Amino acid sequence: MHLVSFIRDVAGADTVTIEDGDLLTGGAIQENRALTVTIQGGEFDGSHYLVLRTAAKAAIAESRPLEQQFALLKAAEAAGVTIPKPLWHCSDASVTGKPFYLMARIPGTALGNQITRIGAQPALAETLAKELTRIHSIRPPLPDLDFLGAIRLTPAMDAIATYRAYLDEMPEPHPVLEWTLRWLETNAPPIGETVLCHRDFRTGNYMVDDGVLTGVLDWEFAGWGDPHEDIAWFCARCWRFAGARLEAGGIAARDIFYRAYEQACGRVIDPKLVHYWETMAHVRWAVIAIQQAMRHRSGDEPSLELALIGRRLAEIEYECLNLTGALT
Amino acid sequence: MRSHPDARELLNIAEHTLASQVAPDLSSGQRYNVALITAAIGIARRELAGGATAWPDELAALYALYGNDGLESDDQALHRLNQKFAADLRAGNHEKSGANRKNVAKLLREDVLARLAEDNPRYEK
Numbered sequence: 027m028h029l030v031s032f033i034r035d036v037a038g039a040d041t042v043t044i045e046d047g048d049l050l051t052g053g054a055i056q057e058n059r060a061l062t063v064t065i066q067g068g069e070f071d072g073s074h075y076l077v078l079r080t081a082a083k084a085a086i087a088e089s090r091p092l093e094q095q096f097a098l099l100k101a102a103e104a105a106g107v108t109i110p111k112p113l114w115h116c117s118d119a120s121v122t123g124k125p126f127y128l129m130a131r132i133p134g135t136a137l138g139n140q141i142t143r144i145g146a147q148p149a150l151a152e153t154l155a156k157e158l159t160r161i162h163s164i165r166p167p168l169p170d171l172d173f174l175g176a177i178r179l180t181p182a183m184d185a186i187a188t189y190r191a192y193l194d195e196m197p198e199p200h201p202v203l204e205w206t207l208r209w210l211e212t213n214a215p216p217i218g219e220t221v222l223c224h225r226d227f228r229t230g231n232y233m234v235d236d237g238v239l240t241g242v243l244d245w246e247f248a249g250w251g252d253p254h255e256d257i258a259w260f261c262a263r264c265w266r267f268a269g270a271r272l273e274a275g276g277i278a279a280r281d282i283f284y285r286a287y288e289q290a291c292g293r294v295i296d297p298k299l300v301h302y303w304e305t306m307a308h309v310r311w312a313v314i315a316i317q318q319a320m321r322h323r324s325g326d327e328p329s330l331e332l333a334l335i336g337r338r339l340a341e342i343e344y345e346c347l348n349l350t351g352a353l354t
Numbered sequence: 355m356r357s358h359p360d361a362r363e364l365l366n367i368a369e370h371t372l373a374s375q376v377a378p379d380l381s382s383g384q385r386y387n388v389a390l391i392t393a394a395i396g397i398a399r400r401e402l403a404g405g406a407t408a409w410p411d412e413l414a415a416l417y418a419l420y421g422n423d424g425l426e427s428d429d430q431a432l433h434r435l436n437q438k439f440a441a442d443l444r445a446g447n448h449e450k451s452g453a454n455r456k457n458v459a460k461l462l463r464e465d466v467l468a469r470l471a472e473d474n475p476r477y478e479k
Contacts, residue, residue: 190444198433199440202462208443270478330390337397340469341477347466352459 029078032121033063033128036114040067057081060131075131077110080124088188088314089246093117094173096127098245101171101222107160110233110241134235136243141234142269142276151278153239154232155286158260161242162253162291164222171222174249181251182214185306192313196320202343206309209350215252215299223251228265229275257287257295258303263345264311305349312342365399400472407432409468415461419454 034042047060059078065071081092090098092115099112115127135141166174178184186207193200193207225247233240259265260275261283269276274283284295319336321327347353359367369392377388406428407413413428416435426434439461442448448458470477 199437201436201440201443202466204440204443205458205462208446212446330387330394334390334393334397337473340466340473343466344470344477344479347459347463352462 029122032116032118033065033114037065037070038068039065039070042066061128076113076128077131078122078126078128080122080126090248092125092127095246097170097173098248099129101164101168102161102242102245105160105164107157108239108241109245110243132233132235132240134233134238134240136230136233138230138265138267138276141229142267142272144237144277145269146272146279147237147277148279148282150234150237150239151274151283152286154227154260154275155283156290157232157239157242158224158227158256159287159291159293161224161227162221162256162293166220166250174222177217177220177250180214180217181220181255182210182302182306185310186211186214189309189313192317196316200312200316202346203309203312205352206305206343206346206350210302210306210309213302215302218252218254218299219293220250221253222248223253223256224248225251225256225259227256228260228262229267229277230265252299252303253293254296254299255303255306257284258300259307259310261300262304262307262311264308264342301349305346308342308345308349312339312346315339315342362399362403365395365402369395369399397473400475404468404472407465407468408472409464412461412465412468415457415464419457419461 030042030044033039033044043064045062045064047062057080059080061076061078063074063076065074079092079095081089096112096115099109102109103112110132111130113128113130115125116122117125119125141147164171166176179187189203190207193203224242224245226244227242231244232242261273261280263270266272266276272278273280287293288295315335315338318332322329322332322336344353372388372395373392377385377392380388401408404410409415413432413435416432416439420435420438422431443458448454
């Protein structure tokens with residue numbers, strides 16, 4: 027079966043034509059291809075600008091399989107989150123050579139440097155805070171998201187165990203990360219409220235068109251966790267791009283983001299917990315950076331871009347030491 | 355003795371030529387690649403200007419913490435002692451005495467600052 031027949035079947039169409047577009051940028055882990063699909067007949071009659079998403083050849087360990095990403099997009103859509111509308115998932119690799127799903131193509135840019143070079147954008151930060159409260163309105167148990175798995179000890183202790191296990195697989199020791207993980211263990215909070223965490227909610231992973239949010243992207247790391255984890259990831263120094271001094275994603279002061287979040291959901295943000303999860307955020311990004319560099323070093327995927335991510339480790343570890351009070 | 359300019363000087367001029375003469379004539383996609391290449395050359399140039407470690411006193415600091423049996427090469431000692439250091443940090447073994455904590459924090463700090471100066475000297479601290 028070809029993609030044309032697949033779409034014809036799922037869309038209940040008479041005829042389908044596909045114009046193949048470009049491989050879209052911004053997918054270090056996933057591959058995204060732009061398609062223009064013209065459908066005649068059925069409820070989808072008309073022209074559609076779509077994205078076909080498949081898993082890239084070397085996925086990193088934490089990344090969720092496509093069918094789970096698709097289920098997460100559906101759950102987010104039901105919760106009113108602004109996302110590219112998920113259309114159809116196909117696990118049959120014979121259609122395009124790999125499993126895939128199709129979603130609407132949304133306008134704008136996700137490039138972090140481009141977005142943060144504009145300077146302060148408080149309205150965008152407020153919109154994003156409200157979007158985050160919608161994501162956090164999704165709570166367990168939810169049968170469609172059964173695959174997410176339960177929290178074992180606490181979100182913090184689970185994360186510490188995961189990152190230590192990743193570090194154990196690496197060829198070199200990482201004393202700064204071990205120091206930070208020990209600090210995280212000693213200061214671990216008890217289990218709090220459990221919500222759906224996006225786990226990659228940050229500048230660079232949402233699309234903006236002319237200053238307006240068009241969609242929250244990249245759901246492949248989502249899971250049950252503490253809402254402060256997402257707030258901290260959004261504010262972490264490593265995701266501010268050209269806006270280092272604008273602590274909320276490089277686009278606004280932190281209190282603007284916090285206030286909009288609190289007003290939208292009534293939950294009170296605990297700054298100590300954000301500090302804790304911001305420390306965890308840097309360990310997580312450090313582990314991902316080491317893994318990305320390993321994709322290059324192993325010879326699986328020779329890439330200067332991946333290689334250079336390995337040399338971002340010093341700045342990430344600098345922030346780890348800063349957050350754990352080891353710089354003074 | 356080698357001829358001159360030396361490796362560091364060659365990398366310096368190669369980096370400069372790429373950034374100032376090659377990049378302006380390229381498409382945006384290729385400019386991105388050139389930016390990656392100049393970044394890699396810059397890191398390599400700064401790393402080559404230093405010694406075996408980014409912070410010259412790293413091995414001495416590890417010896418101060420764990421002793422020196424004199425049987426290993428510097429490379430072997432660096433790897434083994436950093437492994438021990440990492441394992442001890444995980445186990446909390448350096449948390450009992452205040453003096454030890456201070457030395458540990460200093461080692462971590464100096465190492466990170468020296469690596470940051472090599473890898474991203476313009477990082478806004």
